[in-house]
Each structure stands twice: as C-alpha cells, then as structure tokens.
Amino acid sequence: MQTAPTKITFFEWLTPLVASGKKVITIRDESESHYVPGTRVDVHTLEQDTYVCQIDILAVEKIGFDDINEEHAAQEFIPLEELKPLIREIYPNDEDFYVISYSLVEGSAK
Numbered sequence: 001m002q003t004a005p006t007k008i009t010f011f012e013w014l015t016p017l018v019a020s021g022k023k024v025i026t027i028r029d030e031s032e033s034h035y036v037p038g039t040r041v042d043v044h045t046l047e048q049d050t051y052v053c054q055i056d057i058l059a060v061e062k063i064g065f066d067d068i069n070e071e072h073a074a075q076e077f078i079p080l081e082e083l084k085p086l087i088r089e090i091y092p093n094d095e096d097f098y099v100i101s102y103s104l105v106e107g108s109a110k
Contacts, residue, residue: 004036008055008100009046017077018043019053021104025075027068027083029091033098035060040105054108058101065095072099 017023043052073080
C-alpha cells in the first residue's frame with residue numbers, strides 16, 4: 001500500500017496565495033492525486049524546493065477538464081480564463097484531473 005505523500009509543491013508565484021489561505025484547492029493529474037484526506041503536508045516551491053507552510057488535506061475528488069468551472073477558479077484564486085489554459089499548459093494531454101481541497105495550518109507559514 002502506498003503511503004500518503006507528506007509534501008506538495010506549487011509554482012513559486014502561487015505560494016503566497018497558499019500561505020495566505022486564499023488558494024484552497026489545487027487541480028492535479030493522476031500522478032499527483034494520492035493525497036489522503038485528514039493528513040498534513042508540507043508545502044514547498046517547485047522551483048527551489050523552499051518550505052512555505054503546511055496544509056491539511058480535506059478532500060480529493062476526480063473531475064473532468066470540461067467540468068472545471070468558476071467555483072474552482074475562485075477556490076484556486078485565479079480567473080477561469082487563466083486557470084484552464086494554465087492547466088492545459090501543465091497537462092496538455094489529460095482530460096481527467098483531481099481537485100485536492102485543503103486548508104492552511106495557521107501559524108505554519110515561514
């Protein structure tokens with residue numbers, strides 16, 4: 001059995017949104033879908049692997065690309081017209097994704 005991941009990375013430009021509690025979901029492909037609700041993970045920057053804060057995983061839900069909507073964009077804290085092209089840029093050939101909902105662990109930001 002696979003153990004729950006203890007770390008997640010975000011693009012550096014997104015980490016202030018995570019650390020402020022404004023960004024409360026991330027949309028990932030299947031290879032990054034193995035987070036477990038009820039676990040706490042460390043947030044690091046993708047580029048430098050710098051520690052940012054901790055988050056508690058709340059839920060992991062499968063979603064199709066066409067089902068990504070304004071509510072997801074609000075939770076991502078990115079306008080929908082920017083979010084969908086960004087997802088396409090990162091995952092050009094995927095149609096199935098996973099919405100990972102999380103909450104900021106207060107006081108964990110560096």
